[in-house]
Amino acid sequence: MRSDEETKQIVFDAARRAFAVDGYAATSTEELARRAGISTKTLYRLFPGKAALFEALCVDRLERLLSAVDLQTNDEVDIETGLRAALLACADLALDPDVVALQRMVLQESAAFPELAANFYKNGISRTVTTLAGWLRVQVKRKRLAIDDVEEAAGILIGMIASAPQRAAIYGGVPLPSRKDIERRARICAVLFLDGCRAAPK
Incomplete structure (x- = not known):
């Protein structure tokens, strides 16, 4: 006999595949x-219904990803190294293949099922922003960064690290970036955020 939790994981795996292939609307509860x-x-x-299943699916996947996120707040780590690590953790969330597949499906179905987009935003996008904002708040408190909001x-940083690769994958059919590409992007984003790119006056 399986436990309910084990059965839920089997349902989540089946739903992820079904939603990705057939879409939300075309997938029946019987299927x-x-x-x-x-x-x-x-x-x-x-x-209780397909919408509740989708919300639980999003929560489960993102809980698993968030539980692996460890945004370092050690004072011994310099701010640039710490920011790069935080950006990598957020990129791992935002650019996870399952999360991108869910986002693609949400975009396709959101006109007919607006609650899908609301649930995905609440359980995914906003939680990622909140996680990074918490790390930034610690750095401000320790006077390592000066940020008003x-x-x-955090929203700006996540946009820098993840939005373009997400859009390329969802709309352009471009493969998600490799780990090496994400690390390079995190280095660039950290430098831009901390130091800017305005040329020094002659």
């Missing part, structure tokens, strides 16, 4: 139950 190898009665006992700064 999800069949793919997961359970009855529709069991599926409805675990999730840490939430706004």
